[in-house]
Each structure stands twice: as structure tokens, then as C-alpha cells.
Amino acid sequence: MMNARDGPRPTQFSVLIPVYEKNDASQVDDALESTISQTTPPDQMVVVVDGPVPTRVDETIHGWSSEHPETVDVVQLEENRGLENALNVGLERCDHELVARMDADDVSSETRFERQLEVFRRQPDVDVVGGYVGEFVDDPDQVSHVRTVPTAPAEIERFARFRSPINHPTVMYKKSQVQAAGGYRTIPGVGDYELWVRLLERGNVLRNVPAVLVYMRAGAEMYRRRGGIGYARTEFRLQKEFLERGFIPPRVFLLNVGLRIPLRLLPNGARRLLYSRFLR
Structure with missing residues (x-):
């Protein structure tokens, strides 16, 4: 069938x-x-x-x-x-x-x-x-x-x-x-x-x-939307949810949060530089 x-x-x-x-x-x-x-x-x-x-x-x-x-x-x-x-x-x-x-x-x-x-x-x-x-x-x-x-x-x-x-x-x-x-x-x-x-x-x-x-x-607006305390909180909650659902193990959760949350809190220019150089 x-x-x-x-x-x-x-x-x-x-x-x-x-x-x-x-x-x-x-x-x-x-x-x-x-x-x-x-x-x-x-x-x-x-x-x-x-x-x-x-x-x-x-x-x-x-x-x-x-x-x-x-x-x-x-x-x-x-x-x-x-x-x-x-x-x-x-x-x-x-x-x-x-x-x-x-x-x-x-x-x-x-x-x-x-x-x-x-x-x-x-x-x-x-x-x-x-x-x-x-x-x-x-x-x-x-x-x-x-x-x-x-x-x-x-x-x-x-x-x-x-x-x-x-x-x-x-x-x-x-x-x-x-x-x-x-x-x-x-x-x-x-x-x-x-x-x-x-x-x-x-x-x-x-x-x-x-x-x-x-x-x-x-442009700069795209990188601005990817930053800020609100975005950081949302991303943390999502990673925590992935952990609770068993999609990621604890070590990946810690790695993701350790890398991603500080990125969201950086000034827009610094975040844009990191995206363009390392995070593609």
C-alpha cells in the first residue's frame, strides 16, 4: 500500500x-x-x-x-x-x-x-x-x-x-x-x-x-533583530526545552547556551562582525 x-x-x-x-x-x-x-x-x-x-x-x-x-x-x-x-x-x-x-x-x-x-x-x-x-x-x-x-x-x-x-x-x-x-x-x-x-x-x-x-x-537591521535581552531569554528557553525533550544532551545544552546567549547581548556591531566571520 x-x-x-x-x-x-x-x-x-x-x-x-x-x-x-x-x-x-x-x-x-x-x-x-x-x-x-x-x-x-x-x-x-x-x-x-x-x-x-x-x-x-x-x-x-x-x-x-x-x-x-x-x-x-x-x-x-x-x-x-x-x-x-x-x-x-x-x-x-x-x-x-x-x-x-x-x-x-x-x-x-x-x-x-x-x-x-x-x-x-x-x-x-x-x-x-x-x-x-x-x-x-x-x-x-x-x-x-x-x-x-x-x-x-x-x-x-x-x-x-x-x-x-x-x-x-x-x-x-x-x-x-x-x-x-x-x-x-x-x-x-x-x-x-x-x-x-x-x-x-x-x-x-x-x-x-x-x-x-x-x-x-x-543590513544592520537584520543583526539588530538577532540581539537583545529578549532574544537571549527566548533562546535560553528554547535550548532548555530541547534539553527537556531529549533532543540535545546536557553538554550540548551548556555549549549552546554558553556560546549563543553572550552573542545576543553584544553590541550590534560586534555581533555583526562575529556573524560575518565565524557564525555562518
Whole structure:
């Protein structure tokens, strides 16, 4: 008997893009353009507007919706309740089993979806497919650094005990498996990391494509979001939870906390330097 995870092999897919008040209209336009203009374009693009957004952002989104009414599905939330809530709401709206994530200020490589679909076709047991991120400041053609991750399932599982093994904005996953695992929990900054660990604990198979799938802006704001006492507390609680769940042993817990918590408390410039030199 065929396992539900093994087939039939899907070819149609949705793209899930959350947008909120701090997104820039021109960057949103670039993100939607790179999504529509793929070598394998999506069958559905769910844009979740997480609360009120600036007029130009709203006009940009509805411009794309008017131009591609058969593809772009806009979900307007009355108030901003955070990324994880927006993703869970958007996931419910996605019509297809395969769902690709996309951030509203990133740019997808033109063959991203084609590459990910090929993995699902060749390896139907796989549940999540991510890839590398190319970081840039102003021009996605001028990549300053490539954020690599392990590619094989066994390597990903080992890596996950120390750091997030999947670049969240690059993923395409099986909707049924993410929802069966409980969807996104509200853990600001590290909710995706917890989701990957939860999927690994359930026996799901994660892979990464050894290629840049998404180009991400990497200015000072990105590093600022990864620091502060609030972020440090959240990360400590998550590592403690991993320890209590048996995902990491005590020595790994101590190592992770000893390395990560001081990093979050450093000044932004010093944290940026350490990330760029040692923590990729």
C-alpha cells in the first residue's frame, strides 16, 4: 500500500508570503516579481497582510492581485498578531500540498521552485526542502556572503542540535506534515528552528538543495533583530526545552547556551562582525 507521504507526487504548489507594516513597497514588489517570474511559476500565491500596512504597500499587493487574479490570493488580517499567526492563517488558505515560503523583502532565484519540485519528484519521502541564502545589501547581484546549510538528512539532524538546519525563507514543504506537527508556535525569532526540530522528532525527512535559492537583505537591521535581552531569554528557553525533550544532551545544552546567549547581548556591531566571520 502506498504511504500518504510517498505519493502521488505533487506538481502544483502554493507560495505563502506574509507582509506587515514595516515592509517597503519596492521590496514587496521585487519579492512578488521574483515569485511570479519563475521558470516554474506557482499555481497559487497567498499574501497574508498582517494588520494595517502603508498605502503604497497595499497598492503594490493589490496591483499584483489585479494583474494575476487567478494566482494571487490576498488575506487581510485586521490586526498584527505576529509572523507565526500569519503563517498558520496563510497555510490554511493554501490550496496545494506543497507550500513554498517567501519573505516580502527577499528575492527568489529564478529556478528556485523548479529545483525544489525536482527533489520532491525524485524523493517522495522528503517533507521539507530548503537551500542556501545569498546575502546582499543593495543589489541581489552583488552577494556579500552565502549562508550554507547541510544538505543530507543525517547531516541536517546532527546540525540541528547546534543551530537551525534550514534557512526558513527558502523552504518548500508538505502542508499536511507541517500541520500534523502542530504548525508554527509563537516563539519570536526562533519559531522556525523549533518547527524543524519538531519535524525531525516526528521522523520527517528534511533536505537542502546545495545552491542559492533566495537572496536576502543583510543590513544592520537584520543583526539588530538577532540581539537583545529578549532574544537571549527566548533562546535560553528554547535550548532548555530541547534539553527537556531529549533532543540535545546536557553538554550540548551548556555549549549552546554558553556560546549563543553572550552573542545576543553584544553590541550590534560586534555581533555583526562575529556573524560575518565565524557564525555562518
